[in-house]
Amino acid sequence: MRRFSALAIAREALRHHEGWGRTWAKRAPDKRYDVVIVGAGGHGLATAYYLGRNFGITNVAILEKGWLGGGNTGRNTTIIRSNYLQDASAALYEKARSLYETLSQELNYNIMFSPRGVLMLAQTHHEVRGYKRTAHANSLQGVRTRWIEPAEVKELCPIMNIDGPRYPVLGGLWQARGGTARHDAVAWGYARACTDMGMDIIQKCEVTGIRSEGGRVQGVDTTLGPIDCHKLGVVVAGHSGVLAEMAGFRLPLESVALQALVSEPVKPCMDIVVMANTVHGYMSQSDKGEMVIGGGADGFNNYTQRGSFQHIEETLRALIETFPIISRLKMLRQWGGIVDMTGDRSPILSKTPVEGLFVNCGWGTGGFKAIPGSGWGMAELIAKGHSPLTAAFGMERFREGRFIDESVAAGVAH
Ligand SMILES: Cc1cc2nc3c(=O)[nH]c(=O)nc-3n(C[C@H](O)[C@H](O)[C@H](O)COP(=O)(O)OP(=O)(O)OC[C@H]3O[C@@H](n4cnc5c(N)ncnc54)[C@H](O)[C@@H]3O)c2cc1C
Numbered sequence: 001m002r003r004f005s006a007l008a009i010a011r012e013a014l015r016h017h018e019g020w021g022r023t024w025a026k027r028a029p030d031k032r033y034d035v036v037i038v039g040a041g042g043h044g045l046a047t048a049y050y051l052g053r054n055f056g057i058t059n060v061a062i063l064e065k066g067w068l069g070g071g072n073t074g075r076n077t078t079i080i081r082s083n084y085l086q087d088a089s090a091a092l093y094e095k096a097r098s099l100y101e102t103l104s105q106e107l108n109y110n111i112m113f114s115p116r117g118v119l120m121l122a123q124t125h126h127e128v129r130g131y132k133r134t135a136h137a138n139s140l141q142g143v144r145t146r147w148i149e150p151a152e153v154k155e156l157c158p159i160m161n162i163d164g165p166r167y168p169v170l171g172g173l174w175q176a177r178g179g180t181a182r183h184d185a186v187a188w189g190y191a192r193a194c195t196d197m198g199m200d201i202i203q204k205c206e207v208t209g210i211r212s213e214g215g216r217v218q219g220v221d222t223t224l225g226p227i228d229c230h231k232l233g234v235v236v237a238g239h240s241g242v243l244a245e246m247a248g249f250r251l252p253l254e255s256v257a258l259q260a261l262v263s264e265p266v267k268p269c270m271d272i273v274v275m276a277n278t279v280h281g282y283m284s285q286s287d288k289g290e291m292v293i294g295g296g297a298d299g300f301n302n303y304t305q306r307g308s309f310q311h312i313e314e315t316l317r318a319l320i321e322t323f324p325i326i327s328r329l330k331m332l333r334q335w336g337g338i339v340d341m342t343g344d345r346s347p348i349l350s351k352t353p354v355e356g357l358f359v360n361c362g363w364g365t366g367g368f369k370a371i372p373g374s375g376w377g378m379a380e381l382i383a384k385g386h387s388p389l390t391a392a393f394g395m396e397r398f399r400e401g402r403f404i405d406e407s408v409a410a411g412v413a414h
Pocket residue numbers: 038039040041042043044063064065066067068069070071072073074075076077078079080205206207208235236237238239243258259260294335336337338339361363364365366367368369370414
């Protein structure tokens with residue numbers, strides 16, 4: 001595949017960009033692969049990429065029922081941070097964050113990583129205690145975050161009203177190297193790199209059944225016919241429960257719609273990401289100038305990929321006290337995705353009761369930030385049967401009562 005470089009772009013500019021070739025091209029699947037990954041979202045693609053990069057396993061197909069990156073990966077608000085409380089989570093999310101730093105160079109694809117800083121506001125005394133505790137934990141874990149006082153909050157984000165009558169800002173947890181990246185580009189960059197290694201990305205190919213014999217996975221049935229495989233990775237976010245049922249086991253997950261919205265574009269007014277967990281909203285400004293706003297998840301399980309209207313109203317009403325600017329903005333678009341929530345708000349990266357079948361799910365409202373680290377660990381788990389990054393995240397933890405409680409870090413979502 002042609003590499004992107006300043007010279008190549010200049011040359012193609014003179015040739016009307018006709019020399020680039022297709023980025024991913026496979027239409028019909030082969031009969032058999034060493035590894036099949038179901039789901040061409042960020043986590044599925046990253047898993048495939050690191051299988052090839054780190055373990056030389058390239059006889060891999062990635063099957064996607066819709067289009068590449070069309071699930072939650074292409075619907076999220078792109079916040080990247082690693083300020084989690086528990087050691088296992090901090091290790092996984094920090095691995096991901098650090099891989100994001102150089103992912104554009106690694107993939108030779110501009111994922112527009114913007115480490116502009118992420119601020120989690122403390123607006124109750126409970127949050128002050130929680131975030132100070134997280135800051136201490138992070139310093140022991142080697143994750144660079146710090147507690148900041150209200151005056152510094154105001155300095156970092158002048159449009160914020162820190163003296164609100166209901167929820168004044170009491171300080172915040174600041175991660176200077178957190179930020180955002182372009183979500184589609186993350187999916188496209190990994191997809192391009194996978195194709196480059198000879199892997200097949202097959203879109204519009206829905207998995208409709210999982211075949212096993214004697215407790216070992218044999219392959220999948222799809223809308224494009226049966227495909228055999230030695231190992232199978234199921235990485236389908238909100239549909240993980242559906243796929244698990246096909247394989248004959250249950251996952252401790254609930255699927256709910258989570259939504260976000262953007263305003264009309266305005267001039268640059270906010271160059272950090274702010275999350276206000278108590279009032280349940282968060283905001284950043286996109287490169288186009290739109291205010292990107294997210295809120296909580298629907299209070300009932302569903303597969304609608306829309307999200308309900310009362311949530312838009314609730315989120316904006318809640319944020320206006322802290323960001324009065326919102327009251328004068330028109331909202332442009334709203335959308336939703338189906339997120340897969342676990343009881344402890346931590347993901348599942350695990351072997352399953354079916355030998356050779358692995359699951360990567362439960363990222364809930366905050367898995368975009370974890371894509372490179374999750375792919376790294378999941379690839380190791382599939383290739384070697386064990387990974388230090390994923391060891392704590394096995395599905396047996398729910399039976400054993402060994403939860404990785406991240407309800408404070410997961411907070412509002414993201
Ligand atoms: C509104 C919103 C805002 C969010 N904001 C953030 C944020 O700011 N930061 C953050 O870190 N995270 C955020 N998230 C969460 C994040 O988007 C997800 O955790 C992450 O994208 C999950 O990636 P994935 O690859 O596991 O899933 P997906 O991207 O959903 O990919 C799964 C794929 O599997 C496919 N699939 C399903 N069933 C089948 C089948 N039977 N056969 C074949 N393919 C199938 C789907 O079509 C889909 O493309 C947000 C999510 C939403 C919805």
